[in-house]
Amino acid sequence: MQTSDNNQIIINVTNRYTDLAVSSNDCCGEESNGYANNSPEYPKEELVTLIPTVTEVSAGCGNPLTISTIRPNETVVDFGSGGGIDCFLASKQTGPNGKVYGVDMTPAMINLANKNKEKLGIQNVEFIENQIDQTGIASESVDVILSNCVINLAPDKSNVFKEAFRILKNQGRLQICDIVLSGNLPDEAITDDNWCHCLSGALLKADYLESISDAGFTSVETISERVYQPDSEHEWMKSVYSISILATK
């Protein structure tokens, strides 16, 4: 089976993450109370500073904050910010004179993230409802872009990396965790549902890294790789894994 066209993918993904925002189910097949609560990549001492409506909708595949250090006063943008987990943790690192923007296209996620922000009393985070290939953020205004398990969901990854390059300052960093493939998926795995679950929209690792370089990034480094769901009943799941990447403009 083949997946829908780009407009339909955006609609399907928005519907999927609307459901997550209202039901607090996890996206990526880990335990059901949120990725961060079940991942050693998120230290418990950081999670206790948050609230369940942040951690329980966490749907990442790594922790982009571990890739490089965010410095005080920096401007950070999180592509596909969901319930806001990485924005809230980043805002502690930028300090009150830094700024963190979360961009997400799903209105229910933006609504949830804004409620979470209010409950946490955080001032220096702002959520923007937009697609990540058209953020509306000024060119060359950002020090760091984060993204956690999102770009695989976008229909056109190269436009996302071009947008990241456009808004980053010179020497700005792209710190992303995402799902990539070590081999092409069989036709039966390529479905709309698997796209929404961060599987069939994923690129081969080499194509993913090439797309970042093609957008203009001078240095593209793989920081870590991790087998994603080794216990799956599907043989093809062995080709799916998560990756952490640091790229510099």
Ligand SMILES: C[S@@+](CC[C@H](N)C(=O)[O-])C[C@H]1O[C@@H](n2cnc3c(N)ncnc32)[C@H](O)[C@@H]1O
């Ligand atoms: C798998 S969740 C990850 C959320 C968050 N990064 C986290 O770690 O919890 C994907 C999020 O990206 C958003 N998203 C997916 N595709 C997008 C796109 N093309 N533009 C903007 N947001 C998108 C979804 O609405 C959803 O909130």
